[in-house]
Amino acid sequence: MKEKEFIKKGLTKKSENISDWYHDIVLRAGLADYSEVKGSMIIKPYGYAIWEHVQQTLDSWFKEGGVQNAYFPLFIPYSLLKKEKEHVEGFSPELAIVTHAGGEELAEPLVVRPTSETIMYETFSKWIQSYRDLPLLINQWCNVVRWEKRTYPFLRTTEFLWQEGHTVHTSEEGAMEMVLKALGWYKKFYKEHFAISPYVGLKSGSERFAGAKATYSVELVIPDGKALQAATSHNLSDHFAKVFDIQFLNEKGEKQYPHQTSWGLSTRSIGGLILSHGDDSGLVMPPRVAPHQVVILAIGSAEDSERSKIESVIQDYATELKKAGIRVVVDLDTTHSMGYRINEWELKGVPLRLEIGKREIADGKATAVRRDTFAKNQLDVKNLVSEVSSLLDKIQADLLAQSEKIKRELTVDVASYDDFKKTLIEHRSFIRAPWCEDAACEANIKEETKATSRILELDQIDQKESLSCFACGKPAFRRWLFAQAY
RNA sequence: CGGGGCGUAGUGUAACGGUAGCACGAGUCCUUUGGGAGGAUUUAGUCCGAGUUCAAAUCUCGGCGCCCCGACCA
Numbered sequence: 001m002k003e004k005e006f007i008k009k010g011l012t013k014k015s016e017n018i019s020d021w022y023h024d025i026v027l028r029a030g031l032a033d034y035s036e037v038k039g040s041m042i043i044k045p046y047g048y049a050i051w052e053h054v055q056q057t058l059d060s061w062f063k064e065g066g067v068q069n070a071y072f073p074l075f076i077p078y079s080l081l082k083k084e085k086e087h088v089e090g091f092s093p094e095l096a097i098v099t100h101a102g103g104e105e106l107a108e109p110l111v112v113r114p115t116s117e118t119i120m121y122e123t124f125s126k127w128i129q130s131y132r133d134l135p136l137l138i139n140q141w142c143n144v145v146r147w148e149k150r151t152y153p154f155l156r157t158t159e160f161l162w163q164e165g166h167t168v169h170t171s172e173e174g175a176m177e178m179v180l181k182a183l184g185w186y187k188k189f190y191k192e193h194f195a196i197s198p199y200v201g202l203k204s205g206s207e208r209f210a211g212a213k214a215t216y217s218v219e220l221v222i223p224d225g226k227a228l229q230a231a232t233s234h235n236l237s238d239h240f241a242k243v244f245d246i247q248f249l250n251e252k253g254e255k256q257y258p259h260q261t262s263w264g265l266s267t268r269s270i271g272g273l274i275l276s277h278g279d280d281s282g283l284v285m286p287p288r289v290a291p292h293q294v295v296i297l298a299i300g301s302a303e304d305s306e307r308s309k310i311e312s313v314i315q316d317y318a319t320e321l322k323k324a325g326i327r328v329v330v331d332l333d334t335t336h337s338m339g340y341r342i343n344e345w346e347l348k349g350v351p352l353r354l355e356i357g358k359r360e361i362a363d364g365k366a367t368a369v370r371r372d373t374f375a376k377n378q379l380d381v382k383n384l385v386s387e388v389s390s391l392l393d394k395i396q397a398d399l400l401a402q403s404e405k406i407k408r409e410l411t412v413d414v415a416s417y418d419d420f421k422k423t424l425i426e427h428r429s430f431i432r433a434p435w436c437e438d439a440a441c442e443a444n445i446k447e448e449t450k451a452t453s454r455i456l457e458l459d460q461i462d463q464k465e466s467l468s469c470f471a472c473g474k475p476a477f478r479r480w481l482f483a484q485a486y
Numbered sequence: 487c488g489g490g491g492c493g494u495a496g497u498g499u500a501a502c503g504g505u506a507g508c509a510c511g512a513g514u515c516c517u518u519u520g521g522g523a524g525g526a527u528u529u530a531g532u533c534c535g536a537g538u539u540c541a542a543a544u545c546u547c548g549g550c551g552c553c554c555c556g557a558c559c560a
Contacts, residue, residue: 009522010498010510038552093558115560148559149487156559209560217560232560264560301519339521346521357520367520485559 008343013280018224025274026153029283029348039151039158043267046348047154049291050270051161055141057193058163058265061185067137067165074142075110076119083118084243090210091115094146112145117211117236117262120166121244128168130249134258135178136168154271155228155486162266168246168258172237175259179216179233182263186218186231194269195286195399196220196276197407198230199430199481201455206439209262213237219454219481220272221407225428227454227483228272233263277372277399283349284372286399287392292329294321294388295350297341299357302334306358314356317366317384324385326392346371351395352388354379370395372402411481417471420482424449430483434467434476441472445482454481 007013011028012020026032031047043051059069078097082088096112099105113119120138128136141163148156165182169175183200190196203215212234220228238257241247247255277284287293296314300307311332321328329350333341345353355367365378368388372395379387411430414420420431435441435453446452460478469476 090560146559149557150559203560207560215560229560234560266560268560297520299520304519334519337519337521337523339519339523341519341522343522355520359520 008281008347011280011282011347014223014278015280018275021278021280022271022275023153025278025283025347031270031274031283032153034153037158039148041153041157041159043161046291047270050273050285050289051267053193053289053291054189054265054269055163058185058189059139059141061188062139062163062165065137065181065185066135067139067167069140070138071140071142072113072116072119072123074113076113076116078109078111080118080122081111084211084240087117087211087240091146094148096145096147113142114144114146115262115264116140116142116144116164117166117240118244121240121246121260124166124168125244125246128246128248128258131170131251134168134170134248135174137165137178138167139163139165152271152486154274155268157267160267162264164262164264167261168241169260170248170250170256170258172235172259175235175237175261178261179214179235179263182233182261183216183218183231186233186263186265189265190218190220190230190269190272191400193286193288194273194276195288195396195403196272197400197404199407199455199457201457201481202461203232203455204437204439204442204453204480206442207453209234211236211239212262213239217455219483220276221410221430221483222272222275222486223406223410224275225410225430225483226486227430228268228275228486229454230269230272231263231265234261236260236262276403278349281343282347284399285349285351287351287396290349290351291327292348292350293327293392294352294354295329295331295345296354296356297338297345298330298332298334299338299355299360304358306361310356310358310361313361317354317356317381320385321388324389326385326388352391354388372399413479415470420445420451420470421449424451424484428484430454430481432479432481433470434465434478435480435482436469436472436474436476437478437480438469438472438474441469441474445471449484451482451484454483454485456480 011024014021030044032044033042035042091114095114098110143159143161145159147158151157167178187198187200190198199219203217208215214235216233217229218231220230222228238259240260241257246258248258250256296318298310298314300310314330318328318330331341349371351371353369360366364381366381368379368391369376411432412423413432414423420433423429423431442453456478463478465477467476
């Protein structure tokens with residue numbers, strides 16, 4: 001529970017209008033700026049630092065899993081993209097296409113990649129000859145372009161940054177194992193680093209990736225009751241292999257089509273982070289991803305007799321904490337008032353604030369204030385590193401617990417369509433309900449309630465209950481999660 | 487792509503067809519600094535084009551751009 005809120009001048013309250021709040025925060029916390037190109041975004045250093053953390057963490061896990069990084073071209077010949085019919089139909093409305101270059105019209109237009117399946121798989125067909133070449137595990141960190149009609153900083157931008165993993169396996173089992181492994185990485189990342197407890201599961205037919213056999217995703221429960229698809233992992237079966245003629249000789253010397261996967265996580269994840277933990281005072285960064293984990297503020301004016309003492313003590317503390325691997329920023333600003341400085345750091349969501357002034361120096365203490373709860377306590381500076389570390393751990397754990405609580409509270413089990421609609425009107429939530437899995441039925445639900453199936457949770461996939469669909473009454477045997485999506 | 491709205495200083499806003507103003511920001515100086523300090527001073531603006539009018543930020547037309555709602559959307 002928060003002790004009290006410190007309202008920010010001019011900041012919309014999250015509870016009043018989460019959309020305005022979100023835009024305000026992105027700008028005022030210094031995460032991003034709008035750019036000259038509609039729907040594109042400039043990621044500022046503070047926002048980019050979060051992305052770098054995402055990259056470093058996932059990249060190390062990928063490499064432990066034997067995945068290698070590579071880079072494929074930004075431009076894809078249009079004809080190549082058109083090879084897989086469903087794939088091109090899925091992406092054609094949002095393609096950016098280059099028709100002129102080098103001062104003349106191109107003989108064949110080039111598509112700016114919306115994703116790299118086609119250009120990679122054309123190449124894979126040359127790389128793969130024998131079962132000894134498999135599995136092939138490739139990842140790339142890059143930008144992609146999807147010309148969305150409506151954009152939103154981080155959550156949906158025309159150009160965004162992501163990683164796309166693409167793997168090729170001798171068997172469907174091998175591919176499926178990879179699909180679940182990637183999904184596991186994403187889930188672990190959200191839980192342990194972003195302190196967000198997500199739902200993980202299988203997508204329905206209408207939400208499946210263009211050209212995939214099955215799509216799995218990580219869905220975040222946003223505190224306003226909406227869903228944010230936060231990462232995906234696809235079982236591509238041998239669909240693309242057949243189109244791009246990827247074949248290998250098995251141990252018996254027979255030609256065989258391999259099974260493929262692709263999986264990705266984008267800068268949208270940062271949008272999920274902002275929405276999940278932020279409050280009326282600004283961003284709240286979980287310590288593990290926070291660019292600055294601790295800010296140390298000097299208190300007192302520049303003319304204060306003890307000023308130089310205070311500053312040197314602060315520098316000593318900072319050095320000590322940095323040595324222990326804690327990311328510290330020091331604020332010795334004397335041109336702004338105390339309140340101003342505190343508010344700026346709160347807007348940026350720095351997890352822990354230490355205040356050092358005359359009193360602290362005299363007592364051998366440091367005043368510590370948690371960003372998530374605003375709880376204040378005095379730390380004994382003799383054990384500064386251990387006290388700060390344990391507070392940071394506590395904040396990380398509490399944020400995850402808070403996320404789990406929100407997820408629990410915003411998930412409702414229903415059996416009837418009336419209850420489904422009532423729930424959405426009274427208190428927008430995730431809804432778990434038995435569903436027939438029919439696409440027409442889902443289209444109806446979407447039409448009437450704006451809600452769509454989000455996922456079938458992993459532990460529900462093998463269920464075979466005898467139920468009836470909450471919406472149309474037809475037989476159903478599994479319970480799906482529905483929600484309105486971002 | 488359909489419906490609605492809006493373009494005024496870096497940002498946010500005001501001005502019956504009649505002197506473009508206010509706040510924030512930014513710069514300089516002084517006093518301040520334990521939860522968004524005060525004063526002095528400086529700074530900078532009507533999206534573009536055409537039309538109506540003695541006179542246009544304001545009315546008309548066109549262009550461009552943005553926002554909201556919807557459709558679309560990994």
